[in-house]
Amino acid sequence: MKIGLLGCGRIGRVHARSVGQLDSVAIAAVADTSAASAQELAGETDAQVMSAAALIASPEVDAVLIGTPTNTHYDLIHAACKARKAIFCEKPIDMSADRIRDCVWAVEDAGVPFMTAFNxxxxxxxxxxxxxxxxxxxxxxxxxxxxxxxxxxxxxxxxxxxxxxxxxxxxxxxxxxxxxxxxxxxxxxxxxxxxxxxxxxxxxxxxxxxxxxxxxxxxxxxxxxxxxxxxxxxxxxxxxxxxxxxxxxxxxxxxxxxxxxxxxxxxxxxxxxxxxxxxxxxxGWRILPKPSQAVRNRLPISTMDYGLKC
Amino acid sequence: MKIGLLGCGRIGRVHARSVGQLDSVAIAAVADTSAASAQELAGETDAQVMSAAALIASPEVDAVLIGTPTNTHYDLIHAACKARKAIFCEKPIDMSADRIRDCVWAVEDAGVPFMTAFNxxxxxxxxxxxxxxxxxxxxxxxxxxxxxxxxxxxxxxxxxxxxxxxxxxxxxxxxxxxxxxxxxxxxxxxxxxxxxxxxxxxxxxxxxxxxxxxxxxxxxxxxxxxxxxxxxxxxxxxxxxxxxxxxxxxxxxxxxxxxxxxxxxxxxxxxxxxxxxxxxxxxGWRILPKPSQAVRNRLPISTMDYGLKC
Amino acid sequence: MKIGLLGCGRIGRVHARSVGQLDSVAIAAVADTSAASAQELAGETDAQVMSAAALIASPEVDAVLIGTPTNTHYDLIHAACKARKAIFCEKPIDMSADRIRDCVWAVEDAGVPFMTAFNxxxxxxxxxxxxxxxxxxxxxxxxxxxxxxxxxxxxxxxxxxxxxxxxxxxxxxxxxxxxxxxxxxxxxxxxxxxxxxxxxxxxxxxxxxxxxxxxxxxxxxxxxxxxxxxxxxxxxxxxxxxxxxxxxxxxxxxxxxxxxxxxxxxxxxxxxxxxxxxxxxxxGWRILPKPSQAVRNRLPISTMDYGLKC
Amino acid sequence: MKIGLLGCGRIGRVHARSVGQLDSVAIAAVADTSAASAQELAGETDAQVMSAAALIASPEVDAVLIGTPTNTHYDLIHAACKARKAIFCEKPIDMSADRIRDCVWAVEDAGVPFMTAFNxxxxxxxxxxxxxxxxxxxxxxxxxxxxxxxxxxxxxxxxxxxxxxxxxxxxxxxxxxxxxxxxxxxxxxxxxxxxxxxxxxxxxxxxxxxxxxxxxxxxxxxxxxxxxxxxxxxxxxxxxxxxxxxxxxxxxxxxxxxxxxxxxxxxxxxxxxxxxxxxxxxxGWRILPKPSQAVRNRLPISTMDYGLKC
Missing domain, CATH: 3.30.360.10 (Dihydrodipicolinate Reductase; domain 2)
Known part of the structure; x- marks a missing residue:
């Protein structure tokens, strides 16, 4: 399976190292707003540097790994859903529980595998x-x-x-x-x-x-x-x-x-x-199957709701 | 120091055994609504059997150890305060925070040492x-x-x-x-x-x-x-x-x-x-000095208040 | 059971304290070459001071507890055997394996209970x-x-x-x-x-x-x-x-x-x-029964033999 | 550094895996009396299959790793010394302390680094x-x-x-x-x-x-x-x-x-x-420097001498 890595900062590098230790997965492409960071990680992983949009669209990419700042997750998840890519997204998915639910519906409608970083x-x-x-x-x-x-x-x-x-x-x-x-x-x-x-x-x-x-x-x-x-x-x-x-x-x-x-x-x-x-x-991480209806029913009590009352 | 033990049930017997292991303290008198229980513990400790009132009044008794049911603590504490005896009282002192505060004021006014069973x-x-x-x-x-x-x-x-x-x-x-x-x-x-x-x-x-x-x-x-x-x-x-x-x-x-x-x-x-x-x-236990004004000021937030909201 | 304590030094006092915590045993008599040590321990245990010989002979003594210097154990064991007293003797019984075997035969012949201090x-x-x-x-x-x-x-x-x-x-x-x-x-x-x-x-x-x-x-x-x-x-x-x-x-x-x-x-x-x-x-300690023939057969390989070859 | 691996059995495979996790070392050649074993490990490590003699002689090989049966160690060590290769040899080096000393002198004379498998x-x-x-x-x-x-x-x-x-x-x-x-x-x-x-x-x-x-x-x-x-x-x-x-x-x-x-x-x-x-x-393992004279002096009391008297 070919991974497109979005975000080449600290956590992106951690994931790149983990992927490197798995036999059946490889980083095919990387993207970062810092060209230097992207270039450096591309060199270490034999991956191509792309823009985020090109990476998500690329037929060479089966799954995207989102390690960018939290405020970009929402758009990247929606884009990946449209491109029918499997998605791994770092936590927190978003600062707003409503926006997280939007992401969940988008994932459900697209029917793509989705996983977040509860390592x-x-x-x-x-x-x-x-x-x-x-x-x-x-x-x-x-x-x-x-x-x-x-x-x-x-x-x-x-x-x-x-x-x-x-x-x-x-x-x-x-x-x-x-x-x-x-x-x-x-x-x-x-x-x-x-x-x-x-x-x-x-x-x-x-x-x-x-x-x-x-x-x-x-x-x-x-x-x-x-x-x-x-x-x-x-x-x-x-x-x-x-x-x-x-x-x-x-x-x-x-x-x-x-x-x-x-x-x-x-x-x-x-x-x-x-x-x-x-x-x-x-x-390590693995691609989870499409969330079931039971999961969808549970979701209004999202993890993200916790802690808002302190 | 001579102890008058009020209550010869399970916890009274535990205290009698502890007192028996100390050199400078002895049980002088015991009282219980069950004559048989009082008699048995008196035999083991070489103590006299008395009524609660007589025990509290007795010049042979320096301190009372209250191990009776909770609803009797309030009256026994007040009686012991009047008799100017040092007091050890089992927990909880009472079911009502107000009544516990009453006991505290009585102890303060009498100026007697008081301790509860936070072993x-x-x-x-x-x-x-x-x-x-x-x-x-x-x-x-x-x-x-x-x-x-x-x-x-x-x-x-x-x-x-x-x-x-x-x-x-x-x-x-x-x-x-x-x-x-x-x-x-x-x-x-x-x-x-x-x-x-x-x-x-x-x-x-x-x-x-x-x-x-x-x-x-x-x-x-x-x-x-x-x-x-x-x-x-x-x-x-x-x-x-x-x-x-x-x-x-x-x-x-x-x-x-x-x-x-x-x-x-x-x-x-x-x-x-x-x-x-x-x-x-x-x-073991020890007689604490008269509570200070600082302690008195703290008392409105009594230990007894906790847990009332569950 | 009444104990006669031979030796009122450090280890004798340890044993006196242990005996004091048992209900069915008491120190009846003590002996020591230091009259002061004997007197002091006698005071604490409500025991009589005697000479070693009188203590061993006393009808008030059921068992002797030997806590004297090692070189006196042999004679005291033999005397106690003659007086048909149960014997507890501190370790080591003697410096010589031969003399220890002599003690074992004396105990066997007398048929008295014997125990050493393997606490x-x-x-x-x-x-x-x-x-x-x-x-x-x-x-x-x-x-x-x-x-x-x-x-x-x-x-x-x-x-x-x-x-x-x-x-x-x-x-x-x-x-x-x-x-x-x-x-x-x-x-x-x-x-x-x-x-x-x-x-x-x-x-x-x-x-x-x-x-x-x-x-x-x-x-x-x-x-x-x-x-x-x-x-x-x-x-x-x-x-x-x-x-x-x-x-x-x-x-x-x-x-x-x-x-x-x-x-x-x-x-x-x-x-x-x-x-x-x-x-x-x-x-604590307890009186063991008379050693069996099987034990006697094992004895030539005495504990005391160990370590002599270093 | 290029390694020649002699012996592709259980322990040879363990070493191949360890070498694979180091960046600066690689397996260049493998040898085994079983052609199938050699072929299989060569495939996994991208190494060449050679005879033992050719491997030891090969200019592509800087160091030999000897994981063959114990009775072959002596000859392989001597051959590697002649070829001036660094040597890692599994334990035990030999069954005879005399033959082990021979190996040590050969290593000393050749001046090659030598290490055994005391992991x-x-x-x-x-x-x-x-x-x-x-x-x-x-x-x-x-x-x-x-x-x-x-x-x-x-x-x-x-x-x-x-x-x-x-x-x-x-x-x-x-x-x-x-x-x-x-x-x-x-x-x-x-x-x-x-x-x-x-x-x-x-x-x-x-x-x-x-x-x-x-x-x-x-x-x-x-x-x-x-x-x-x-x-x-x-x-x-x-x-x-x-x-x-x-x-x-x-x-x-x-x-x-x-x-x-x-x-x-x-x-x-x-x-x-x-x-x-x-x-x-x-x-992991590392190449040790040439043994010093002090080490040489200690060697008559070889590790191999131990246990021969049981």
Whole structure:
């Protein structure tokens, strides 16, 4: 399968590297508003440089991978739908839930495969928790607890266009909640503070947040986020079921432990999700089939709605 | 110091055993509406059986330990205040926040030492977390996460008079939140479900609950409770600070680990807070000094207010 | 049962405290060459001070607990046998294997219960490993690994009369090996070094040692000892079986873990075997029945023989 | 750098895959007595098929990678020395210590780089232990403990030509001992049993073994091996130093933990050293410089001498 990569920035390069490790997929074309960035990534991937419009139209391209700024996603998705290309689009799809729904209808009408960048579902630890829940190992889900902290906040420039902590960071945890609860949330409560860096608060965003979700049958999910953790990229999930409990700890940098008068010390958590020592498949992606009517019915309670009340 | 023990039921006996392990304190008198219970515990502790009124009035008694049903606490506290005795009273002090405030004013006016049964502050793991926070080891507190599950729900008879999950069980976690946040909560959000046993729901209570607290400076605390955990008495706390993070895990029944084709298996958590293998000092208590004016000012936001909105 | 305690030094006091926590046993009499030590412990235990001979002869004494210096054990055991008292004797029983066998024959002829101070068999973790082996959980035992380190070496005065590392310290590990192997060792290999403190080497002892035992059916046990560990009292055992593996880790001082840029740090191991937070029953003891003929046949390969070849 | 690969069997294919992940190295030619095996691997690596002699002589080949049966290593090493090629040779180099020394002198005389397959030095956990020892973090090394178990024994055919447990399996642990002790062993004690499979004993080999090494300054190393572990590929190392202690645990298959009435269960250890989820660099290799005179002087105590006395 031939991929057209839209956006050759940081995340575009991450995807290009992931694609490069798969046998059956290749980057055929790249596009970026910066000719230099496009040229550089084209050189590394043996791809052609094109304009976005030409790339989407090209018969050489089976699927588009959208890694451009969020405010361009809407138009690119619609264009790709018209060109009947399979679509992978980075998160968040858009800042507006209404516009996201528009994208969903466009995808449905076009009947093209569509997937967004909820890579954490492919994390080997989290996906194992989900499959063990599905196999009934812990009975029915009652409480989901998600602790998620980034090593350090992004730049203030990034913060300004990120859509805020809920859309940019907690979006992954909200997706995990949907992945693990097995039911759509029916109520959302959110609080947030600026504790890590007052400049983030001055920019109108928060850097520390907490959400509680409940479902129609009374399942509860608590999520907390911080933009800063001194000890690495901290991603932990715990699911309390009617029979037993499952939890996933962080992968540490190594398994060495030192014993001294101050106790037993292990390594910090691996530093970020594209750490070289994480298996590259953790960042992999696959083309999902056309969304079913059932999915369409669920969509008015979009992931994007969460966090708007804080 | 001579103790008068009011109430010779389950919790009264636990306290009698704790007192028996201290050198400088002894049970001088016991009282219970069941003469047989009073007689039995008197025999074990070499104490006299008295009526509650006589016990409170007795010059042989320096302090009263109130372990009677909740609806008797109010009158016993007021009587002990009049008799100028030091008071230890089980939690919850009363079902009504107003009546609890009355008790506080009575204690203040009498100028007697008063303490309630927040034993978890004396748990060696949790008290260490608090003292390390106080020493500044993790900077300022940002997020407190408390996961608390009982091994099994109490009887429906107990549920009926317990005051509900928030007053009976989460009260300890709310106290931990105050202990660790270093600031009074200014907002409380609570949700609850009956997932463990529908009979608990039918009785008007919940068995699964979650609370979010925030403080004036933006600190956040998330608590979740379940009345059932197959793997023991589960009490974990984690504090994310501006510099570092501290967490306390459960004490397991032993340190043995078995390795087999299904992986590495450790023992369950110790089963309950009066487990024989926990150091008895974890249940110890001490007489606190007269509450200061500052404490009095804080009291309108009583621990008892929490959870009333669920 | 009434106990006569011979020896009121450090270990005698440890035993007195353990006896004090048992309901059915009491110290009736104490003896020590230091009248002051005897008087002090007698005061604490409500016991009479006697001479050793009078204590052993006393009809008030059912059993003697020998906690005197090693070179007095032989005579006291023989005297107690003549007086038909049950005997508990501290380790090592004697410095000479021949004299230990003499003691065993005396005990056998007298038909009195006898027990020596291998307290580690009553450690809740190690005893659980042994009982799970006995229940067949890991199949047949193949490799036993014992890592044992003291926090710090004893004084040079103690070293001078201790009998050396193998008789004084590793004796417990050799007993654990017999406890867990389920077969008598048939070969012993030992090496030792003085690495911790050259003065220990100058005194003719070692402070670092390693032993390999094998049994008739080919089971293997490796033991290593050091007189120094910065991180607490370190006692770990691992048993590799034909089906699965069991291991016991140290009990740490608490369960608190700190996460920082240098990683995840837990507390040191509890500092010594009479740590206040260890359950006192771990130091408990019980009177064993008269040794059977089978035991007598095994005795020529006494625990005391080990380590003599280093 | 262009590699000539001698031997296209299991281990040859593992090396070909490792080379394929390095940017600066490529397989230029392959040789195998099985034309089909050579052809298949040549196809996958875009390499030429050659005879061993032609490959060694080819100007297209800078270095040879010897993955053929052990009894061919001697001649291939000598041929490569004559052709002045850099050499990587699988372990064991030969069954005879004398013949290994011959190889070493040939390498020295030719002045070519030479390396053997002690891949565990490149394991991220073990290499970190060694570098932290070198940095002085734990003071001087006193006791090294190595526990090493394979998931299951190899086939009896393999056993027959393997050279036995010490040369085939424990050779890696003996290398780790040299890597970590920082001194050459001066005494070796070994025991072995056939406990896993009596057929291994009938074939003249052992499947369970233990070794004790000591050095001139009194450092001690204990190693134990089993050919079977139900819980994965088990490789643990612990180094007790004069200041502190370092240990490396196994990498587990994932970080998920399940809590149930039977306790807390984690995943088994990763199953084998070429597991897909281990970072490929763990199997990487590099060309070492010509051995110095100091190394030459150490060589009479060859790794190959170990274990010959069992």
């Amino acid at each position: 954490r579902r492919f994390d080997p630890n989290f996906s194992q928790i989900q499959s063990r829940i599905t196999r009934g190992e812990i009975g029915s889900v009652e409480i989901v607890t998600i602790l998620s902290r980034d090593p350090a906040p992004p730049s203030l420039e990034y913060i300004a266009t990120s859509g805020g902590l809920f859309r940019d960071m907690m979006i992954h945890d909200l997706d995990m909640a949907r992945f693990l609860l097995g039911e759509e949330p029916t109520s959302v409560f959110a609080v947030g503070s600026s504790l890590v860096d007052p400049e983030i608060g001055n920019a109108g965003d928060i850097d520390t947040g907490a959400v509680t979700l409940t479902t129609a049958t009374g399942k509860i999910c608590q999520i907390s986020n911080s933009r800063r953790a001194t000890y690495g990229y901290d991603q932990r999930i715990e699911v309390h079921g009617s029979k037993d409990m499952l939890r996933a700890e962080n992968v540490l940098e190594n398994t060495v432990e030192m014993a001294s008068a101050s106790g037993f010390r292990k390594a910090p958590a691996q530093h970020f999700f594209w750490s070289a020592t994480r298996p590259p498949t953790a960042l | 978890r502050r004396f748990d060696p793991n949790f008290s260490q977390i608090q003292s390390r926070i106080t020493r500044g080891e993790i900077g300022s507190v940002e997020i407190v996460t408390i996961l608390s599950r009982d091994p099994a729900p109490p009887s429906l008879e107990y549920i009926a008079t317990s005051g509900g999950l928030f007053r009976d069980m989460m009260i300890h976690d709310l106290d931990m939140a105050r202990f660790l946040l270093g600031e009074e909560p200014t907002s409380v959000f609570a949700v609850g479900s009956s997932l463990v046993d529908p009979e608990i729901g039918n009785a008007g209570d919940i068995d699964t609950g979650a609370v979010t607290l925030t403080t004036a400076t933006g600190k956040i605390c998330q608590i979740s409770n379940s009345r059932r955990a197959t793997y023991g008495y589960d009490q974990r706390i984690e504090v994310h600070g501006s510099k570092d993070m501290l967490r306390a895990e459960n004490v397991l029944e032993n340190t043995v680990e078995m390795a087999s084709a299904s992986g590495f298996r450790k023992a369950p958590a110790q089963h309950f807070f009066w487990s024989a293998t926990r150091p008895p000092t974890a249940l | 580690r068999r009553f450690d809740p973790n190690f005893s659980q490993i042994q009982s799970r082996i006995t229940r067949g959980e890991i199949g047949s035992v193949e490799i036993v690994t014992i890592l044992s380190r003291d926090p710090a070496p004893p004084s040079l005065e103690y070293i001078a009369t201790s009998g050396g590392l193998f008789r004084d310290m590793m004796i417990h590990d050799l007993d654990m090996a017999r406890f867990l192997l389920g077969e008598e060792p048939t070969s012993v290999f030992a090496v030792g070094s003085s690495l911790v403190d050259p003065e220990i080497g100058n005194a003719g002892d070692i402070d670092t040692g390693a032993v390999t035992l094998t049994t008739a059916t080919g089971k293997i046990c490796q033991i290593s000892n050091s007189r120094r560990a910065t991180y607490g009292y370190d006692q770990r055992i691992e048993v590799h079986g034909s089906k699965d593996m069991l291991r016991a880790e140290n009990v740490l001082e608490n369960t608190v873990e700190m996460a920082s840029a240098s990683g995840f740090r837990k507390a040191p191991a509890q500092h010594f075997f009479w740590s206040a937070t260890r359950p006192p029953t771990a130091l | 565990r030095r490149f394991d991220p956990n073990f290499s970190q232990i060694q570098s932290r020892i070198t940095r002085g973090e734990i003071g001087s090394v006193e006791i090294v403990t190595i526990l090493s178990r394979d998931p299951a024994p190899p086939s009896l055919e393999y056993i027959a030509t393997s050279g036995g447990l010490f040369r085939d399996m424990m050779i890696h642990d003996l290398d780790m001992a040299r890597f970590l002790l920082g001194e050459e062993p001066t005494s070796v004690f070994a025991v072995g049993s056939s406990l896993v499979d009596p057929e291994i004993g009938n074939a003249g080999d052992i499947d369970t073994g233990a070794v004790t090494l000591t050095t001139a300054t009194g450092k001690i190393c204990q190693i134990s091996n089993s050919r079977r572990a139900t819980y994965g590929y088990d490789q643990r190392i612990e180094v007790h130093g004069s200041k502190d202690m370092l240990r490396a645990e196994n990498v587990l298959e994932n970080t998920v933990e399940m809590a149930s009435a039977s306790g807390f269960r984690k995943a088994p250890a990763q199953h084998f050293f070429w597991s897909a989820t281990r970072p490929p660099t763990a199997l």
